[in-house]
Amino acid sequence: MKPTDISAPGYFHKVVDCQWACPAHTPVPEYIRLIAAGRYGDAYMINWKSNVFPGILGRTCDRPCEPACRRVRVEEEPVAICRLKRVAADYKDDVKGRMPQPSPTKNGKRIALVGAGPASLTVARDLAPLGYDCVVFDGDKHAGGMMRTQIPKFRLPDSVIDEETNYVLDLGVEFRGGTRIDSMKALLAEDYDAIVVGSGAPRGRDLDIPGRKEAAANIHIGIDWLSSVSFDHIHTIGKRVIVLGGGNTAMDCCRSARRLGGEDVKVVVRSGFDEMKASPWEKEDAAREGIPIHNFLVPKEFLHDGGKLTGVVFEKVKAEYDAKGRRKLVPAGEPDVTFACDDVLVAVGQENAFPWIERDAGIDFDEWGMPKVDKVTFQSSHPKVFFGGDAAFGPKNIIWAVAHGHEVAVSIDKMLHGENIADRPLPAVQVVNQKMGIHEWSYKNEVMPDERYAVPHRDNASALSSIKAEVELGFDPNLALAEAGRCLNCDVETVFSAPLCIECDACVDVCPMDCITFTDNGEEDDLRQRLRAPALNLTQDIYVADGLKTGRIMAKDEDVCLHCGLCAERCPTGAWDMNKFFLEVTHAGPACR
Amino acid sequence: MTYLAKPKFHHPSLPKNAIGFTRRDYEASTSTLCAGCGHDSISAAIIEAAFELSIEPHRVAKISGIGCSSKTPDYFLGASHGFNSVHGRMPSVLTGANLANRDLIYLGVSGDGDSASIGFGQFAHALRRGVNMVYIVENNGVYGLTKGQFSATADRGSKSKKGVFNTDNSIDLVSIALQLGATFVARSFSGDKSQLVPLIKAAIQHRGAAFIDVISPCIAFNNHAGSTKSLEYVRAHNEAVNALDVMIGRDPITVNYAPGKVVSVTQHDGTVLNLRKINDEYDPGDRLAAMNFLQKHAALGQIVTGLLYVDSEADDLHSNFNTVSTPLNQLDTAALCPGSVTLETINDSLR
Secondary structure, three states, X not given: OOOOXXXXXXXXXXXXXXXXXXXXXXXXXXXXXXXXXXXXXXXXXXXXXXXXXXXXXXXXXXXXXXXXXXXXXXXXXXXXXXHHHHHHXXXXXXXXXXXXXXXOOOOOOEEEXXXXXXXXXXXXXXXXXXXXXXXXXXXXXXXXXXXXXXXXXXXXXXXXXXHHHHHHHXXXXXXXXXXXXXXHHHHHHOOOOEEEEOOOOOEEOOOOOOOOOOOHHHEEEHHHHHHHHHOOOOOOOOOEEEEEOOOHHHHHHXXXXXXXXOOEEEEEOOOOOOOOOOOHHHHHHHHHXXXXXXXXXXXXXXXXXXOEEEEXXXXXXEEEEOOOOOEEEXXXXXXXXXXXXXEEEEOOOEEOOOOOOOXXXXXXXXXXXXXXXXOOOOEOOOOOEEEOOHHHHOOOOHHHHHHHHHHHHXXXXXXXXXXXXOOOOOOEEEEEXXXXXXXXXXXXXXXXXXXXXXXXXXXXXXHHOOOOOOOEOOOOHXXXXXXXXXXOOOOEEEEEOHHHOOOOOHHHHHOOOOOEEEEOOOOHHHHHHHOOOXXXXXXXXXXXXXXXXXXXXXXXXXXXXXXXXXXXXXXXXXOEEXXXXXXXXXXXXXXXX | OOOOOOOOXXXXXXXXXXXXXXXXXXXXXXXXXXXXXXXXXXXXXXXXXXXXXXXXXXXXEXXXXXXXXXXXXXXXXXXXXXXXXXXXXXXXXXXXXXXXXXXXXXXXXXXXXXXXXXXXXXXXXXXXXXXXXXXXXXXXXXXXXXXXXXXXXXXXXXXXXXXXXXXXXXXXXXXXXXXXXOOEEEEEEOOOHHHHHHHHHHHHHOOOXXXXXXXXXXXXXXXXXOOOOOHHHHHHHEEEOEEEEEEOOOOOOOOOOOOOOEEEXXXXXXXXXXXXXXXXXXXXXOHHHHHHHHHHHHHOOOEEEEEEEEOOOOOOHHHHHOOOOOOHHHOOHHHHOOOHHHHHHHHHHOO
């Protein structure tokens, strides 16, 4: 194998699994250490810079970081990264003074942003302080988009949305609430320098099976119903409710229904339990509220009597896998199942819809009605029009919308400075020694097995009595400190210097995870088998260094390294050192140009 | 060194041995030796050997004297018996323990100061008597605990860290062990576990006095240019005569060797030692030749390592003394005091 180039920004970034997995590449271990130090405001600002909505994401993020967490590989449960983020938001002091100020001078460029959801607000956050005139349009009176309309208040209170959307709008962003954009052509005619489409994926899929029309009064599209609930237009639902669908919207629907009078609420899903799209913790939350989930049932017919829904008939299916491992649901050959009900909520998926973009406005669409958008620059076929969030590539989640927003802002900033937007900026990287004394490091390197701490919940009875009472209470500072202590500080990297190494084996002997091997070089496949512990996790790199006196190489499997620094403590010559790797994605501004 | 205990975490694929222990189960408290100490590597090699042999930790007694080396039994086999004795007196304490309970595995750990100076006489007599033990000397050529004076094994002409040349002749413990009749004699290097671990395993399986001289560079006081016991010097002058594969009892022998290249030695317990020859003229069964070979190569400035001599038919102190086969602590009153009738019979036989 070739020696590893640890100066490439991507190498250590990949070792910080959480930050690598995060679409916005938030420096997770850095802010967790700040939380442990009680510096909640500092932890919040690191988050805010990177993901714009720490309080919102700390409650609702899909947390791609957590399955990636190294604790999963060395223990079992990941660090509760998402809920620690919320701690930063809950316990920070007033951070208004630390926010960027509205630009005193404008640069004369005008940006229109369609939809006041996370993608548009991120673009505005990045561009407004640079002097851009940002105008955000939304059909609703308040900013927030789907964060406000589709996420139930018992998961995300309005106060949190207000606070964090206001931080953006206070940067001198013009918000035109209650102004729905109905024509792209008209908007283009207003001669903005750039237009950002962040209008989400606003259309819920329907279910066209017999009885749909006849029983329409009691059949509701999930996301529409959720926004009606959130706008206080709907206050009740029938006693017996069936929720169709297995995603997070279905979980929000069933839990909302429980709070609006649904006593017998059940979720019915086509797939098996494990294949459901809903996040495991959202399924757990539904289960905690006494909502059963029935799997492998495909809706066949809505039963109705005199225009009133009476039940749903389901066909039993089973999963079969073809030679390529693709799943197919085939009839199980068992009798149909009928559940009686008063209302049905259909949460079987969301679609993009752009009825307001004229097809001759200069924006190309593909055969599925999706705009053709560049995956890196987010530019459409119209050079002035950019897409971000769910509007760009279909439904994902908030953190992806934020990541898109940053990229859109970079594209616009470069474009309006006459630069090639395909040239993307590298991230800013720092690598700094962490040694404080003979056996002292700037971080807590004493790692031990420690199970994940549970977030306290409101008791069921009081939670179910209100549609607005937040269920999760969040970690208190003591629990947060304990949970923060589980972080393995994967951003404090083991850095090896071959010229200093005397090959005494001290690091090999002391490494608790058998990560380090001194051996003859070879091809990667062969080398992986020959290490002290075979390196079978191919998603994790092998750190190789040559230039040793014996002609061997040092090979370190990054897979389960605890970043405990014992190799550096035991090294007599300082050939091993612990260096903190800090990576920040370059946002719009002079640094990206 | 480090003050931190090694985390309890281990690699997910960490294997278990025949009695269900992992290598980590043979570890002990955190070493307080200097960072990079060769002794820590030897401790790691002992851990590895005990793990691979599936030794029950409570069947081992670790006995040591005084010095950096003699601290190390605290850092391996934490669940075994231990006795940290007076300076240079490990061999007699070990001999006594062995006489009292012949069923345990005796691991004597000593250093060049402990064995070649203050305990030189003890070293000689334990080997001479053929005590069934593994006697490991962690040999760094300096007194590390008192900041690096030459020890008795430092080579004449080698240079101290302060720049002083050694004017005394050195004691070669391996040559003396051969002369005194040790029945398993080896030399190795802390920086080469692939050689050291099989030697320790073979020594544990050997019946009789097994002696291993392990050159163990002192990183703090004897790892500089001019030292003949530095990592670099030993690597450059290491002359391995053979490479050892230890085949335990029922293990299927899967290694294929080129004919003529291997000497197989079956020990009393059925363990097969396959010695792959590196030096063709070397015969580990010939004590006289071994002694000559060592002297010849020492004169050339080479450090001969490997399994230098083994007598697979060796007896030990117990068979020489014809002692009772049961450990003393298992002898009950009936066995120890067979009664007046038996006494009469014995007395009658002596009239």
